[in-house]
Amino acid sequence: MARVNFLGFIAGALIIYLVFFDAPWWTLSAGEALSLQVSPFNITMVVLNSPVEVPVIYYITLAAKITALAAAAAFFVGSAAGGKEWSRRVIGFAWIKITSIVVGLFIVLAIISYGSTYIGQYLSQYLSMSASYNIPLMGEGHFEITYGSFSISANVLTSFGQNSMIAAAAVALSIVTRIYHGKIEFEKAWRWE
Amino acid sequence: MALRAALMILSFVLALGPIVYGLYLYNWNVYEYVTPTFPEGIGLGGLPSISIGGVEAEHFGAGAFELTLYLVVDNQMDTQLTVSNVTFDLYCSEHNVKLGSAYMESSVEVPAGQTANVPVKMVGTFDGFTHVVSYHSYTYTDPVTNQTVYVVSFPANIKNGVLKLSFYQVELQSSFEYANVPISFEFGGE
Numbered sequence: 001m002a003r004v005n006f007l008g009f010i011a012g013a014l015i016i017y018l019v020f021f022d023a024p025w026w027t028l029s030a031g032e033a034l035s036l037q038v039s040p041f042n043i044t045m046v047v048l049n050s051p052v053e054v055p056v057i058y059y060i061t062l063a064a065k066i067t068a069l070a071a072a073a074a075f076f077v078g079s080a081a082g083g084k085e086w087s088r089r090v091i092g093f094a095w096i097k098i099t100s101i102v103v104g105l106f107i108v109l110a111i112i113s114y115g116s117t118y119i120g121q122y123l124s125q126y127l128s129m130s131a132s133y134n135i136p137l138m139g140e141g142h143f144e145i146t147y148g149s150f151s152i153s154a155n156v157l158t159s160f161g162q163n164s165m166i167a168a169a170a171v172a173l174s175i176v177t178r179i180y181h182g183k184i185e186f187e188k189a190w191r192w193e
Numbered sequence: 194m195a196l197r198a199a200l201m202i203l204s205f206v207l208a209l210g211p212i213v214y215g216l217y218l219y220n221w222n223v224y225e226y227v228t229p230t231f232p233e234g235i236g237l238g239g240l241p242s243i244s245i246g247g248v249e250a251e252h253f254g255a256g257a258f259e260l261t262l263y264l265v266v267d268n269q270m271d272t273q274l275t276v277s278n279v280t281f282d283l284y285c286s287e288h289n290v291k292l293g294s295a296y297m298e299s300s301v302e303v304p305a306g307q308t309a310n311v312p313v314k315m316v317g318t319f320d321g322f323t324h325v326v327s328y329h330s331y332t333y334t335d336p337v338t339n340q341t342v343y344v345v346s347f348p349a350n351i352k353n354g355v356l357k358l359s360f361y362q363v364e365l366q367s368s369f370e371y372a373n374v375p376i377s378f379e380f381g382g383e
Contacts, residue, residue: 031362047231048272048361054229059215067207086196093200097207154363 003184007177008079008091014170015072015098018163019065025164026109028135030143031154039163040064040105064101071097075177082184091181095174102171113137113158241274241303241358242267245351245374246310253343253380258317258325260376262295263310268303274360276301276311281354283315285324285347286373292321292349335381342381348373 024037024044035046041061045052071094078090113135134141135156144153219226246263253259268274277300283292295315303309317325329347334340354369 033361033363045229050231052229052231054227055215055219055225056212056227059211062215063208063211066211067204070203070207089196089200093204097204149368151366152363153366 003082005079005082005087005091005177005181005184007173007180008075008082008094011098011170011173011177012072012075012079012094014166014173015068015075018167018170019068019072021163023163024161025105025167026137026158026160028112028156028158030156033154038105038109039161040101041068067097068101071095071101075174078181079177082181088181091178095178098174099171102167109137241269243356243369245371248376248378250345250378250380251314253322253345253378256319256322258293258322258380260293260315260317260378262313262315264313265308266301266303266311267308268305270305270360272305272360274303274305274358276303276309276356277359277364278357279311279313279355281313281351281369283317283321283376284350284352285329286350287348288324288328289350290321290324291318292325293317332381340381342379344379346375346377349376350374 019041022039022041024042025039027038028034028036033048035044037044039061041064043057043061045054074090074094074097078087078094081087081090130146131144133143135143136158138158138160141156141158142153143156144151216223216226244265244267246265248263249261251259251261264276264279266274266276276297279295279297281295283295284290285292293316295313297311297313301309301311325345325347326343330343330345332341332343335342351369351371351374354371356367356369358365358367
């Protein structure tokens with residue numbers, strides 16, 4: 001008799017919500033000159049009221065969308081067949097995918113935030129510019145670039161959106177689903193089913 | 194084992210497939226693939242230019258003087274520009290004597306594509322006043338009011354100039370200097 005892992009269905013539903021009701025997970029604005037809205041499924045950048053497009057970004061976010069949908073499908077299939085031996089691998093595939101996407105995005109944000117110091121050093125070393133950045137993951141920061149007798153500066157505002165909290169919940173639920181799935185298998189083995 | 198291998202291959206295909214397909218659509222041109230594309234017309238339109246306009250004397254006498262220097266700011270950008278602060282020191286070109294320091298009393302907004310006169314107040318020092326009176330001025334008596342009129346004329350150097358502009362809530366700061374700015378005015382009489 002196949003056991004159903006209900007937690008997997010909830011995790012899958014959350015992932016589908018994140019993909020189809022896409023909203024920025026993280027936003028950055030530098031005055032009215034720059035606006036950056038980031039989620040693994042869509043990244044938009046607006047400079048001086050005009051959108052800027054990077055082709056590779058579109059295909060990276062497309063890959064993230066397809067991978068997330070595959071993870072959701074794997075959660076549904078693996079959870080429906082909780083007692084089957086192969087379901088463990090399918091659930092494992094699903095939780096690693098969504099966790100990688102979410103953790104990967106947060107690593108990118110951390111690089112933007114904490115790596116800005118190194119960007120400043122690079123600019124001053126190779127481009128005869130001096131730059132100072134303070135871009136927090138959440139809150140108000142400041143950046144200043146000096147080139148010759150010119151300097152340009154602006155306040156930077158960053159914030160996390162509601163979908164980032166839902167994504168964190170989806171990852172937590174994915175991990176719990178995997179643990180619970182292991183428990184189902186353990187019970188099955190204990191009963192020699 | 195077969196399922197494990199299939200899921201691993203699926204992982205690679207899902208993660209890399211769209212990215213490689215995108216690169217194929219761009220004819221394997223990596224540079225074009227990763228380079229941002231800006232829409233037509235993006236930019237500021239042109240940088241603002243600044244020149245020295247006229248000079249007015251607000252006060253001259255009793256060991257002190259105050260001038261208003263007008264900077265002509267031509268905003269060639271596509272957005273409104275705010276001149277938030279201007280400071281500089283004024284020197285006599287011929288004798289390299291510091292005459293005083295200048296500052297802005299209030300910020301001035303310059304609409305896109307327009308030109309504005311930005312008044313900057315220059316407060317002279319006692320030494321500066323003495324120098325101008327000694328080397329660069331003469332006086333005559335106004336026949337109507339019977340008051341002393343100062344006629345001042347000299348070339349000046351603007352040094353340690355700092356200009357602060359803001360647009361799109363971004364602040365641009367620039368240092369500047371001007372040489373041989375003609376300063377001439379009459380003060381007193383009517």
